[in-house]
Amino acid sequence: MSEFFKSALGYISGSGTGGTDNDFVGQQVELGDQKLRVRRVIAEGGFAFVFVAQDIATGKDYALKRLLANDEEKNKAVMQEIRFLKKLSGHPNIIQFIAAASIDKSSSGHGQAEYLLLTELCSGGQLVDILNRRSSSLGCDEVLQAFYQTCRATQHMHRQNPPIIHRDLKVENLLLSSQCSIKLCDFGSATTVTHAPDISWSAIKRSLVEDEITKNTTPMYRAPEMLDLYQNFRIGEPGDIWALGCVLYMLCYNVHPFEDSAKLRIINANYTIPESDTTYTVFHDLLNCYFYTLESHQNNKTEPP
Template sequence: MSLLQSALDFLAGPGSLGGASGRDQSDFVGQTVELGDLRLRVRRVLAEGGFAFVYEAQDVGSGREYALKRLLSNEEEKNRAIIQEVCFMKKLSGHPNIVQFCSAASIGKEESDTGQAEFLLLTELCKGQLVEFLKKMESRGPLSCDTVLKIFYQTCRAVQHMHRQKPPIIHRDLKVENLLLSNQGTIKLCDFGSATTISHYPDYSWSAQRRALVEEEITRNTTPMYRTPEIIDLYSNFPIGEKQDIWALGCILYLLCFRQHPFEDGAKLRIVNGKYSIPPHDTQYTVFHSLIRAMLQVNPEERLSIAEVVHQLQEIAAARNVNPKSPITELLEQNGGYGSTVLSRGPPPLVGPAGSGYGGGDPCGLALAEYDQPYGGFLDILRGGTERLFTNLKDTSSKVIQSVAK
């Protein structure tokens, strides 16, 4: 999958619609938009997909570059989905392995030139998407065990942060394509358009219609080869919750080790029965074999929790004398080193902010905050109280824009 196509995948989440004109997105280039303390010049289009676009934007004052994601919506349901994605990003922001949310803004369809509601999400550009760095290294052979350990540990720390929220936030679309490499060389998890706090507990009282509705919603928000047995077969009556992320993490670890997906064809019968095999002659990644098996359990109640996964990885790291939080130098050394976001060569990098940890500072130039507000307030926002989330702000074309309150 190309980096550009992956960028389009990132854009085309819930709240993204299909088919805006090229004129609309081109006309946005050259505008100056004020978001909080930032005055941003929109420089060029990085990627587009349906009714969503990503632009390179530069702060006029500091010269700092950002990524500006623009989403267009003509349905109230899509508006709510976009607002939910913003809320999740804001709540999770500040963790060293989560993309850094900087700001967001919206404009009503009455004020928009497109005749639709517009939403802007501001993040920082990362160095690139992990899958592209991995492709460049294919000719060198398999990744070292320590590199796999760092990539996977940092990914799991991001998921652990999500599952620690009250209630837990379930990503639901964990895959290698949603992992970015920051300018500091650490992993950042992105794309929260499929995330949810809703778990399901099917039992024999569930009607076929209820199962079909749940299955339809889940299908819209998951990738076929990463779907879990309990999702594919709702009649198994297994709980559907955070453990679906654990299954996806098992698939990611398998892929990092063996350079193929355990369920590459997405065959439902193989997934439901957990039919995969670890290469019998593998000796390089034996330290991960039991962990893969423990995550790819058909019964979600028998899978490890994210805390147990992280603990096992910490034990592996200690035994190997590896700091799993440290930059993944093996990838950086083959791709231009530290600190520079590649924009001039090849397809544009997928957008996503670098985190605040591991010496990265505050990549958005904004003070990081903890967003542990009571969940009741969060629900109120999603139920229509958007005036509590958005405050007035403007751009240089004299449009009235609203920005997510800091």
């Protein structure tokens, strides 16, 4: 990781400890040659906080993600997230990596390792917030543009060697840049590891993989093969493709096709396209291609579309 972690020596100036999001606001942060002032919190969840940070010299705003890790597993997960983002950065539909820094728990002052990840600021905010605020649905052209750009980001991940699997593709992880282009973010659940269950797998091994899936995916976006490992289908990139189908459905109807996260509904691809829909008929066949049942998967002996 040293090839892209810049020195964080003395990265916080001021009297605050930075122990909470409120304490961190107002602090001065140094990443490499950049000096930034932390302005405000824009998102938080788990052990991560995202702030707007302004370059003191230029006045330009960036997104600064602050991650705390109190054990080795979290340390590895954070480093992997930053590694993936750096590798994928440069694609027009993936959030742009700028810099990263870290300090270990012995130097942090609060007993946890701390990581700072600086990226471009997507001033348009989360796509899901825009969907929720709108009084009318997206037009077909808007749906097509948003979905096409999301697919391009996913394709870029899957074309890496080895392929990078996001595992948490959802509208909440789609941001809008100042130019209104889609930017995929949050690679904290991403992996290059795939699973190929077979009859030799023990119940314990299946349970461990199920625990991993539970930890890194959102229930209503899970693909059928993630919910029934005893069907012995490969778990990997197809899970992202299933999630893309969920994203398309949400862009059209502003509800999730499997809102209740019911296991049997997902396994049987039991979703409904509104009968009254005349606006998005052009997407109906595409939606049907994205959602597959384990039964059809078994009969066709092929990977999901």
